[in-house]
Amino acid sequence: DGGITQSPKYLFRKEGQNVTLSCEQNLNHDAMYWYRQDPGQGLRLIYYSQIVNDFQKGDIAEGYSVSREKKESFPLTVTSAQKNPTAFYLCATSPRDSRGEQYFGPGTRLTVT
Amino acid sequence: KQEVTQIPAALSVPEGENLVLNCSFTDSAIYNLQWFRQDPGKGLTSLLLIQSSQREQTSGRLNASLDKSSGRSTLYIAASQPGDSATYLCAVRRGVKTSGSRLTFGEGTQLTVNP
Secondary structure, three states: OOOEEEEOOEEEEOOOOOEEEEEEEOOOOOEEEEEEEOOOOOEEEEEEEEEOOEEEEOOOOOOEEEOOOEOOEOOEEEOOOOOOOOEEEEEEEEOOOOOOOOEEOOOEEEEEO | OOOEEEEOOEEEEEOOOOEEEEEEEOOOOEEEEEEEEEOOOOOEEEEEEEEOOOOEEEEOOEEEEEEOOOOEEEEEEOOOOHHHOEEEEEEEEEOOOOOOOOEEEOOOEEEEEEO
């Protein structure tokens, strides 16, 4: 069963706690991305990684951290420094080809109270 | 800085109608443009990808066009069905030919097709 999995689907945390969102893929894609979506808004890029052990900040990286120790996995940690962490988080991947089409996981809805 | 705008923000049509969704971008130096569909609470599903050298792409009842020089793309949906109800997002990729290039998204058009 190929694809991108994100777990859990819903996540609840208390303010001040760090939380890690999982993203796993078995598509053998090189690049992986994390986006944040707020109600009525488009997606904003948090971090992306083109190869293992390398990643770059996106447009809104403050308060987030990532790692890319394996090609299949790109976990995102939402730290207590992120001022407004409640949002819908989407992971995406793209293959190493000239099209660079991005494929998305089902998302994780994080609620921090 | 690339900015992507989608008009209208919401659209409601009766079943069977043909419709057009619009996407405009400020920087014409794009590598490609991708149209996505998003159902409530779900991830994005890629519908069509148009390379900068192409003028249109078709998939079933969907046709996407690209006019790079004017910074515009349209998504045409023929014979709309209630199952087409969703939010449609367009995204442009910067003009670099490497894996991991960034997309800039519009805010989407929320489409409702009424039976």
